[in-house]
Amino acid sequence: MASPRRAAVVGANRIPFARSNGAYARASNQDMLTAALDGLVARFGLTEERMGEVVAGAVLKHSRDFNLTREAVLGSRLSAATPTYDVQQACGTGLEAAILIANKIALGQLEVGIAGGVDTTSDAPIAVNDDLREVLLEANRAKSTAGIVKALAGLRPGQLVPEIPANREPRTGMAMGEHAAITAAHWGIERTAQDELTARSHQNLAKAYDAGFFDDLMTPFLGLTKDNNLRADSTAEKLGKLKPVFFPAGGDKTEATMTAGNSTPLTDGAATVLLASDEWAAERGLPVLAHIVDAETAAVDYVHGDEGLLMAPAYAVPRMLERNGLTLQDFDFYEIHEAFASTVLATLAAWESPQFCKERLGLDAPLGSIDREKLNVHGSSLAAGHPFAATGARIVPTLAKILHENGGGRGLISICAAGGQGVVAILEA
Amino acid sequence: MSHDWYSDFVNSGFGRAVAGNVGLPPVPKLRRWEPGQPLLSGAALLGTATADGRVAKIVRAVLADAGVEVHEDPAAPIGGGSSSSKVAAAIVDATGLSSPRDLAAIQQFLTPVMRRVGPSGRILVIGDVPAQAERPAVRAARRSLEGLVRSAAKEARYGATVNLVHVADGAENDIESTLRFFLSSRSAFVDGQRLDVGTVPGYAGSSAGTDWDHPITGKVAVVTGAARGIGRTVAQTLARDGATVVAVDIPAAGDALAHTANDVGGTALQLDITGAGAGEAILEHCRRHGGVDIVVHNAGITRDKLLANQDTDRWNSVIDVNLNAQLAINDVLLASGDDDGFHRGGRIVTVSSMAGIAGNRGQTSYGASKAGVIGLVEATAPLLADKDATINAVAPGFIETAMTAAMPVGTREAGRRLSSLTQGGLPVDVAETIAWFAQGASYAINGQVLRVDGQNYLGA
Incomplete structure (x- = not known):
């Protein structure tokens, strides 16, 4: 089979992410996705242009938003002749949407498309019981x-009594943080390591803002010009003073490590990314930041099995590496979604563990460690916040621009998702 | 924008009667341009001061091309009307003056004209450049025109304007875009002003084939400070006239900027123009359009303080945005290649201010920066001539914006009424002037600063 062409990441737009019930408390998913789309339209002069497809989704969705993406496009400055569909893969939604668009571009079914995601925990749907x-x-x-x-x-x-959506796994009744706490305890992830990773996320994101990195990736919304979860002066010492909030079920509470600081807060926001064929970009004189090379999804049995809820990327990455003849060290940058600091550290620990790699992944040798200086170099979800479905559409262009500014290279994206799933991808520039 | 209640009142039936009885100044409703509008709404009178006049011919040709009926006797009836029936414009070819005695011919032509020019009418006097005259009597005569025009502008009524154009020797065939601007309603708020054409040597260009409804079709125009206010209107006006607009503003204004860009079908560039590499970032963005033809330096800030209370941080922020950023970006434009950079025949238009000419209490930093813009224009004009490019400035007076709406009532009313047109201008008035400077057909206008202020009495 002839190798299909690779989809180009041309650019992106997102709105700043806002902590729940704050700046965007009265904004709906449709408002936010429309604003993110309109900013993208403005950046790339797409007024009244027909995109091949716009694919986006939200995790928390009102029933009236069954056609959320289509409604957002109709309210945007894009051509109303732009077809859309909604996808939902929990926190993997934004990345999955990008993969879907990229695959159609690769097959020649699309020349250009927009992937995105949006979520609000402020304007959450409330159902009758x-x-x-x-x-x-x-x-x-x-x-x-x-x-x-x-x-x-x-x-x-x-x-x-209404039914309010909760951040809980339906099959275990446990909050995601409780699941993550079990995993953290299993891998012996220490509190200080989590706080250090968190502080670095804030510091890296703050530096990126100061350098103007987001000037062509973001458009202000409702008075917000930066992610308002960002604490530029965050340090591991300050984070070390916070009390733990998530405890492993049946575990020792005094050994709990996960705080509101080293866990992502509930967040509102939307992100979009413009993907196209190289030809489409060249015709318009637009840059190609990077190409989407490959992607993989995985799922783990966290219900009956003994795998951690958020460990699926640990399985997806080696499968993708093998298919591409790569090792874990063959990357210049790593973007590992920070659902919790402990999730990132547990995933890295798993790849370093000979036992895990042999027993769970069936590998003769562990994947090994990565150069931590290459990890989340412009910050990630702990600092920016994590509007579930939007995160993938935040990470793809961030990594693409990092690779572009680096003058080339290869980057890995890893996103864990509710339901024991994971979505990972490789970008190259 | 603050509503002009006074204007509403004196233009109402009751208000007009009251105003007439107690001597309140009327507020004429100015005719403004829209695509497809004829150059003039009626006939024109054309006078010549001397037998040596050298611009009457081109004026006649332009008026004929625009389908305007032209008459020469200012006292003769027109059409089926009387000798007092209204005309839309009167043009005086005042070139070729040899002594102040020749001015009498102009007086004789204009005296009946003053009563015949209709609402939003145009009186345009075209003379020679005084500095190009060696004999004192000739130069005195040429210089006299400015005093005549500025005084007549204060006498003209019903929104009629009086302006002066100096045409350099040999530039008489290069004034078409200038004639069309001053005669049309694009110049609604330009009154009592002077503009020199062809004074920077080495210019090149042509107005042949210009689509005067869309005179900058196919051009790429960068507008800084485009998120709101005058900049937003400039973006809209340039797009209306045919340009692809790159709207630039600081990242924090990005949402309003996106609105502007999407409204005009252009693109948004979030950029702090005071940052290092801003000029390069603009050119980089414009490469997708194949380069840039028009740059409008509109972005500006005020940090008003009495000089006695001034501090250097505030001072520098105003000088940096209003002046240093323009200088730095211009350097990049001048050094760029013709192919995908600042194109040959490009246009730079910058925004000065009445405060930079006359000064304003509390605005030492702003006034300094806006006066500096005039120096920038004067010094850059000859540099651009090598690229067949031009640079000019517009100096707005009292323009109805969010900034003037925030003024105290007394200051605002003084700003509006103490002008020949007895009202504030609109952002579109500034934008129309910028769009005219930006035309390819305005190739002979270089190094000029034109006030758009309804002949405001402050520092006139």
């Missing part, structure tokens, strides 16, 4: 007034 829903649906199905009255007679005060 299941008991009430059943009563109301029964009443709706009733054919006579008497039937309606009979159905509604089933109403009870307790049914008025």
Whole structure:
């Protein structure tokens, strides 16, 4: 089979990320995704242009937003003739959307497309609880007034308690942070290492802002010009003073390591990335920052098996490396999504572990360690925040621009997702 | 923008009667340009001061091309009307004056004209450049025109304007875009002003084939400070006239900037123009359009303080944005290649201010920066001539913007009424002047500073 062409990362736009119930408390997913799209349109002069496709999604979604991306495009300055679809792969959504667009570009089915993601934990959907829903649906199905009255007679005060979406795994009832705490304890990830990684994320992101790195990746929204979770003066010492908030179930509470500082906060925001064929970019005199080379997804059994909820990337990366004849050390930059500082460290520890690599990955030798100076060099989710579906569309252009400014190179993206899934990709410039 | 309630009042039926009885100044509604509008809304009168006039011919040709009916006797009836029926414009070829005695011919022509020029009418006097005259009597006569024009502008009513154009020796065929600007409603708020054409030697260009409804079609125009205010209107006006616009503003204004860019179908460049490499960043962005033809240095800030309370950080921030950034970007433009850089025949237009000419209390830093812009224009003009390019400045007076809306009522009303047109200008008035400087057809206009201020009495 002839090798298909590679999709180019041309540029991007996102809005600054905002801590939950803050600057974007009254903004909807559609508002934010539309704003991110319009900023992208402005940056690249796409007014009234028809994109091959726009693919985006949100993790927390109102039922009315079944066509979220299409509605956002219709409200944007893009041509209304731009087709769209929504995807949802938890925290992997943004990266998966980019992979979907990139694959169609690679196959020649698209010349240009936009991938994106958006999430709000402020404007979250609240549903009526299941008991009430059943009563109301029964009443709706009733054919006579008497039937309606009979159905509604089933109403009870307790049914008025709404269902608010929670950051919990449906099959374990445990918060993601609790899962991560088990993994951290399993791998013996120390508190100081987590706090150091967190401080570096903040410091790196702050430096990137100062250098103007985001000037062509971001457009202000609702008065915010920077991610407002960023603490430029963050240090491991300051972070070390925070109390733990996530505990491994049944574990020793005094040995808990995960705090609100070294875990990502709930965040609102949207991100988009413009992908195209080299020809499309060249015709418009637009730069190619990097190419999407390959991608892989993986899932682990965290319910019945004993693998950690957020460890799937540890499985996805070696599969992708083998397919591409690469080692873990063959990268100039690594972008490992910081769901929790401990998640990044546990993933790196797993790749360094001969036992894990042999027993779980079936490898003769461990993948080994990486040069930590190449990791998340302009900060990641601990500093920027993590609007679930938007994160992948933040990371892809960030890495692409890092590679471009480096004058070339290869970068690895690794994103863990709820449900025990992981999405990873390779970019080259 | 602050609403002009006074204008509403004196233009209402009741208000007009009251104003007439108690002597309140009227506020004429100015005719403004829109695509497809005829050059003039009626006939024109053309007078010649001497038999040696050298511009009447080109004026006649331009008016004929624009379909304007031309008459020569300022006292004769026009069409089916009387000898007092209105005309839309009067043009005086005042070239070839040999002594101040020749001025009487101009007086004789203009005296009946003053009562015949209709609402938003145009009186345009075209003379020789005084500095190009050696004999004192000739130079005195040429220089007299400026006093005549500035005084007549203060007498003209109903939004009519009076302006003066100096045409350098040999430049008489290079004034078409200038004629069209001053006669059309694009110059609505330009009054009592003087402009020199052809005074920087070595210029080259042509107005042949210009689509006067879209005179900058196909050009790429950079506008700094385009997120809001006058800059946003400049972007819209340049796009209306046919240009592809690159809208530039600081990253913090990026959301408003994106609005501007998307409104005009252009692109947004978030950039701090005071940063190192700003000029290169602009050129880099413009490479996608194959280079840049027009650069409008509109970005500007005020950090007003009485000089007695001034501090150096505030001072420097104003000088850096309003002046140093322009100098640095111009250096990059001048050094760039014709192919994908600042194109041959390019145009730089910068924004000075009435404060830079007349000074303003509390604005020593702003006034210094805006006066500096004039020096920048004067010194850069001959450098650009080698590239067949030009640089000119517009000096806005009282323009209705968010900035003037924030003024105290007394200051705002004084700013509006103490001018020949008794009102504030609109951002589009500044933009129209910039768009005219930006035209390829304005190739002979270089090193000029034109006030767009309705002949404001401050520092006139």
